[in-house]
Amino acid sequence: MGKLDGRVILITGAARGQGEQEARLFVEEGAEVVIGDILDDQGEALVKELGSRARYVRLDVGREADWAAAVAVAKEAYGKLDGLVNNAGILRFNTLVDTPLDEFMQVVQVNQIGCFLGIKAVAGELAAAGGGTIVNTASYTAVTGMAAVGSYAATKHAVLGLTRVAALELADQGIRVNAMCPGAIDTAMSNPALLDPTADAEGMAKAIDGLYRKLVPLGRIGRPEEVARLALFLSCEDSSYITGQPFVIDGGWLAGVSVI
Structure with a gap:
């Protein structure tokens, strides 16, 4: 038996990289997976490889209408929705004082608003399914500072705030909400x-x-499949008494600096 048998999970940004590895692992563990992305060719190719337990939907996470369509695809294909992994994100390198407002807002639109819209879009469906899980992808930079990635770090700090609030507000509906904080992957x-x-x-x-x-x-x-295993843990019954928490997965980077 798989750890996700009978569950239907939507993963954003899943056409490549970290999200792709999450999709592969979740299917291996028995889930039906809806792969959301804007990389249509790669997303469709991945679904063809994974077979009948995967569907692709074009999902720009910053667009509320795209979220509604993605949830509809999940329900039409599999009859329900049990979980979400908010994986999609973008990174821009710039000092704060040199960051154009348009660039800052682009990162906010994907990383922060995308996470907010995802929680909003799926909460009712998860509750209707009897409860479920939301895993938000934050970052190492959500719990510390890092020069030259100010817009990214700001949005990832915001993702932790959204995670904690959603965990409090959705707990009585049987929905657990946690965040992953990867270092360099x-x-x-x-x-x-x-x-x-x-x-x-x-x-x-x-x-x-x-x-x-x-x-x-x-x-x-780090390797993307290592983050995928953390996403699996937070999406299955192994983490049944955990909600509202950030999980740092960074090879010890946050622990400090060694002078030896």
Whole structure:
């Protein structure tokens, strides 16, 4: 038996990277999965690979109408909705004083408003299904500061606030809400060169690996499948008495600095 047998879960930003690994693992564990993204070709290809227990829906998380459509797809395909993983997010590098307002608001629209709209869109369906789970993807930067990612850090702090409030407000409906706080994870977000066919992605990956060998006590960058396993834990009965909590998954980075 799988840990998610009989459950229907919507995962945003699931066409690639961390969300893709979550979708794969959740299907392996018995769930029916609705893959939401704006990367249509990649999303459709993933669904074709995963088979009848997966559906793709175009979902711009900053658009309320897209959320309504995604929930409708889940109900039409599988009859209900039991869970949500708010995975979609974007990152922009800039100092605060050099960040244009349009850039700041773009990050807010996806990371913060997207999370808010997701909670709002699914809460009623989860309650109707007898309860469920919401897993919000925050960040290492939600619990500390980091230069050059001010807009991202601000939105991820906001995701923790939304998580705690939603956990309080939805508990009596049997809905648990928690947040994951990944550190550096080996995806295109951490290494944009992976998306550029003209870039030296392998060389950049080696440079990033060398950096995190110095910064992270466990001596390496994280893998998206490791975050997927945390998402699974927070979406299944193994975490049945946990709600309103942030879970840092960062290889020990937040623990401090070693001078040895």
